[in-house]
Amino acid sequence: VNAPTSERPTLRARVPWGTFVADEVRTLYEEYAATLDAADYGAWLDLFVDDATYIVTARENVERGLPLATIRCDSKGMLADRIDALVTTQFHARRLGRHFVTAIRPVASNEMALETTANFLLVETIDGEDSRVQSVGSYADVIVPTAAGLRFVAKCAIYDAALVPTSVVVPL
Amino acid sequence: VNAPTSERPTLRARVPWGTFVADEVRTLYEEYAATLDAADYGAWLDLFVDDATYIVTARENVERGLPLATIRCDSKGMLADRIDALVTTQFHARRLGRHFVTAIRPVASNEMALETTANFLLVETIDGEDSRVQSVGSYADVIVPTAAGLRFVAKCAIYDAALVPTSVVVPL
Amino acid sequence: VNAPTSERPTLRARVPWGTFVADEVRTLYEEYAATLDAADYGAWLDLFVDDATYIVTARENVERGLPLATIRCDSKGMLADRIDALVTTQFHARRLGRHFVTAIRPVASNEMALETTANFLLVETIDGEDSRVQSVGSYADVIVPTAAGLRFVAKCAIYDAALVPTSVVVPL
Numbered sequence: 001v002n003a004p005t006s007e008r009p010t011l012r013a014r015v016p017w018g019t020f021v022a023d024e025v026r027t028l029y030e031e032y033a034a035t036l037d038a039a040d041y042g043a044w045l046d047l048f049v050d051d052a053t054y055i056v057t058a059r060e061n062v063e064r065g066l067p068l069a070t071i072r073c074d075s076k077g078m079l080a081d082r083i084d085a086l087v088t089t090q091f092h093a094r095r096l097g098r099h100f101v102t103a104i105r106p107v108a109s110n111e112m113a114l115e116t117t118a119n120f121l122l123v124e125t126i127d128g129e130d131s132r133v134q135s136v137g138s139y140a141d142v143i144v145p146t147a148a149g150l151r152f153v154a155k156c157a158i159y160d161a162a163l164v165p166t167s168v169v170v171p172l
Numbered sequence: 173v174n175a176p177t178s179e180r181p182t183l184r185a186r187v188p189w190g191t192f193v194a195d196e197v198r199t200l201y202e203e204y205a206a207t208l209d210a211a212d213y214g215a216w217l218d219l220f221v222d223d224a225t226y227i228v229t230a231r232e233n234v235e236r237g238l239p240l241a242t243i244r245c246d247s248k249g250m251l252a253d254r255i256d257a258l259v260t261t262q263f264h265a266r267r268l269g270r271h272f273v274t275a276i277r278p279v280a281s282n283e284m285a286l287e288t289t290a291n292f293l294l295v296e297t298i299d300g301e302d303s304r305v306q307s308v309g310s311y312a313d314v315i316v317p318t319a320a321g322l323r324f325v326a327k328c329a330i331y332d333a334a335l336v337p338t339s340v341v342v343p344l
Numbered sequence: 345v346n347a348p349t350s351e352r353p354t355l356r357a358r359v360p361w362g363t364f365v366a367d368e369v370r371t372l373y374e375e376y377a378a379t380l381d382a383a384d385y386g387a388w389l390d391l392f393v394d395d396a397t398y399i400v401t402a403r404e405n406v407e408r409g410l411p412l413a414t415i416r417c418d419s420k421g422m423l424a425d426r427i428d429a430l431v432t433t434q435f436h437a438r439r440l441g442r443h444f445v446t447a448i449r450p451v452a453s454n455e456m457a458l459e460t461t462a463n464f465l466l467v468e469t470i471d472g473e474d475s476r477v478q479s480v481g482s483y484a485d486v487i488v489p490t491a492a493g494l495r496f497v498a499k500c501a502i503y504d505a506a507l508v509p510t511s512v513v514v515p516l
Contacts, residue, residue, distance in 0.1 A: 275381075
């Protein structure tokens, strides 16, 4: 792959990755999807810093400026508790989730943090049923560098449907 | 990431990116999906050159060599008019679209232009309904370098379904 | 894009791409999806080495350690025969497939081979019907370098649904 020449301005110049490496950011999202879909919640939680916020909400709430959320966790500890509750009480039919994350874009960055957006699609397969679209929407995230690699300090999953899918018991 | 050694021929050598940078091309598609899904039509139009052609058609038409198209715009101006009409007349239930573009591949290139293909999935959420697959298909595009970055000079969105989805009022 | 500094450990350091180049691996998957969706089975078969194994199975079988498989081919020759049979006997309604492969991750690697996992979504469009999710699941693959580029020596497509979709006549 050729380096862009100075004569040919490129999209990249307009894109505020700053000191962040695009490929590492994409790897973070790949880890996110893969650990979540494998129900490897320990590894998934490791992708958040201790004081991370995690929110799942409807687009309508965001657009109206309403502070409503389907899930709201103000720390990694709260998120871990929520996952514990989920794993412990999951006596209903087994659900397999499969995330597809694309259009990962930098929105703003400085030395300490990178804001990104991305599209997500969650396809769910419930025991004995066909696979189907569970939800679709976008992420609005903040990523920070840590000694262990890139991590989420804020993650907001905004689903497009107005109604809360009854099956949003797993994180998006 | 390691550079390929001369002993090990690589796929990349077979791939005609030419003087185009793969990562910049992917960024162009990410911008395309993100601006369209955000209904940021001004930024979306900016991804086309002035004399760009934009076509939405069914695969069956392409395979039969028929010149039929659901949308056909021969310039960015025509495309802007179409978008204006869309925004102005959209009195029906609100639709949110979410694009997933993968398998972005170079087909041919020279110094002036790059031909690409890609797969697209559009998941749509209509007010009060579940999110569902609106359409799926492939892009056949031509990309050119400009002073402002990579831009589409031709975009053809080919949907796989034989029938025109009644909801193809937004661009693909 | 900036190179990571030595002070900032990165995710990449934890990821066992080894001597394999991430971008080449992604290109292999893009070729896989594009050739399969275009029904260009010759080019698709070329992505496998001669003694490649190709398996399609349900997640339930993998988790229970059952050796059951919907499709099992122990060589590229067997896979070619299967494709021949598929193309020859396809007298039913035409099916168009569209693959979306994301979350491509290295699991392990040495000089000779790379193990990867990825998520796949197959959206199918049958003549006269709407496009719909045909199957979703994950790949567990082994990739090797060859004189012709990266190739699959083992590919296992694991679909999440418990029941075999009646339409799994095409490869995943």
